Amino acid sequence: MLERIEEKLMILADAAKYDVSCSSSGSKRKNTGGIGDASASGICHTYTEDGRCVSLLKILLTNHCIYDCAFCVSRKSNDVKRAAFTVEEVVDLTMNFYRRNYIEGLFLSSGIFKNADFTMERLLRIVKKLRLEQRYNGYIHLKTIPGASEELIQEAGLYVDRMSINLEMPTEAGLKLVAPEKSHDAVRKPLQFINQKIQGFQNEKKLIKHTPNFVPAGQSTQMVIGATPENDWEIMSVADEFYKKYQLKRVYYSGYIPVNNANETLPQIGSRPPLIRENRLYQTDWLLRFYNFSLNEILNPAFTQLDLDIDPKLSWALRNLHLFPIDINTADYQTIIRVPGIGRGSAMKIVSARKYGKLREYQLKKMGIAYNRAKHFITCADTIAPLGFKYAPQIKNTILQMGSSKYKAEMAENQLKLF
Ligand code: SF4
Numbered sequence: 001m002l003e004r005i006e007e008k009l010m011i012l013a014d015a016a017k018y019d020v021s022c023s024s025s026g027s028k029r030k031n032t033g034g035i036g037d038a039s040a041s042g043i044c045h046t047y048t049e050d051g052r053c054v055s056l057l058k059i060l061l062t063n064h065c066i067y068d069c070a071f072c073v074s075r076k077s078n079d080v081k082r083a084a085f086t087v088e089e090v091v092d093l094t095m096n097f098y099r100r101n102y103i104e105g106l107f108l109s110s111g112i113f114k115n116a117d118f119t120m121e122r123l124l125r126i127v128k129k130l131r132l133e134q135r136y137n138g139y140i141h142l143k144t145i146p147g148a149s150e151e152l153i154q155e156a157g158l159y160v161d162r163m164s165i166n167l168e169m170p171t172e173a174g175l176k177l178v179a180p181e182k183s184h185d186a187v188r189k190p191l192q193f194i195n196q197k198i199q200g201f202q203n204e205k206k207l208i209k210h211t212p213n214f215v216p217a218g219q220s221t222q223m224v225i226g227a228t229p230e231n232d233w234e235i236m237s238v239a240d241e242f243y244k245k246y247q248l249k250r251v252y253y254s255g256y257i258p259v260n261n262a263n264e265t266l267p268q269i270g271s272r273p274p275l276i277r278e279n280r281l282y283q284t285d286w287l288l289r290f291y292n293f294s295l296n297e298i299l300n301p302a303f304t305q306l307d308l309d310i311d312p313k314l315s316w317a318l319r320n321l322h323l324f325p326i327d328i329n330t331a332d333y334q335t336i337i338r339v340p341g342i343g344r345g346s347a348m349k350i351v352s353a354r355k356y357g358k359l360r361e362y363q364l365k366k367m368g369i370a371y372n373r374a375k376h377f378i379t380c381a382d383t384i385a386p387l388g389f390k391y392a393p394q395i396k397n398t399i400l401q402m403g404s405s406k407y408k409a410e411m412a413e414n415q416l417k418l419f
Helices: 002-016 087-099 116-133 150-157 172-178 185-207 232-246 275-290 312-319 344-356 361-366 392-401
Strands: 045-047 053-055 057-060 105-109 139-143 162-164 219-225 250-255
Touching: 002 057, 002 087, 057 087, 087 105, 087 116, 105 116, 116 139, 116 150, 150 162, 150 185, 185 219, 185 232, 219 232, 219 275, 232 250, 232 275, 250 275, 275 312, 312 392
Parallel strands: 057 105, 105 139, 139 162, 162 219, 219 250
Antiparallel strands: 045 053
């Protein structure tokens, strides 16, 4: 019996590793006398050998699937060992792992057996059992099954912290290339439905205190990067639209890991996942959400591909040298956070500290900014003369050649070195 569960776990945890959208931030679920607390502990993360985040008990209910998406290891034509947990097995595993402190939450996804509702109904039974029978208050992230009925999705939303539904390829045209049976519409509709429900429940809660939580940690989606020919501008345009339209908490960008050679349009086994590109997309995403950049400033029809050797903020600054240097002693916060090498925390320190006098170079260095990068774009109280760099390529070369630069060219070829 135990061996059978162990084998299922090996198969279904392995199949789940391709899904990177497993972060756990933002839940407000409180412990009401049961076990676990999603908001207090969050989720511990670990990493697979290819650098991906593996979160807690991250499993598929099954890797059987009626679809044949070419990029997916669980597609029906792939010759892999299949397995499926029962509802009770997932509940028992979660509770046992939780009690042993192995995990702090559940990330549950699934292939589609029989049809969307049949699968979704089982996922719903799992989360219901965990919450109502086991009184489990830990974090639950549930992948919604595209095409499942709204009634099932709505009910599941009452028991989970986060829901997500994967967009897969960034554009409809890209999706049709590798998964002709699927459509973006089947993702947009549930995202819109869940968003409306979240808003509805939140509004109701303002009037009726005991309104239950509905997907308190919000919803997210994932795009596969590098499998189909979309450029970075197209990818980020979709992400930007989804953040605005469906108020997503996160969009995840997952560099495609080749899983088969059957489809010639996909990168073949042996080719490297585009991890640097994936990282640049995450940095762009961050700039849009927390640095008040508009997408058009970073990517646009004339600049469709992010630089791989430098980050998007530095790239933007080098394309807009006419806006620099800025005076660190007079510029407002929103201008300061746009300087390469200065993050939101250091910008806040700068704005607070200058109430007590004009800031000098040594003080800026102490505030933790990346001064060697920032110095090309700022002046402070003891700046004697501009650095003399007039051209973006010169500044870029100087930054790239700095001994400790994280942008060193050799690193840009593949994954950043860990040590
Ligand atoms: S529907 Fe999902 S699980 Fe099934 S083959 Fe497509 S991507 Fe894989």
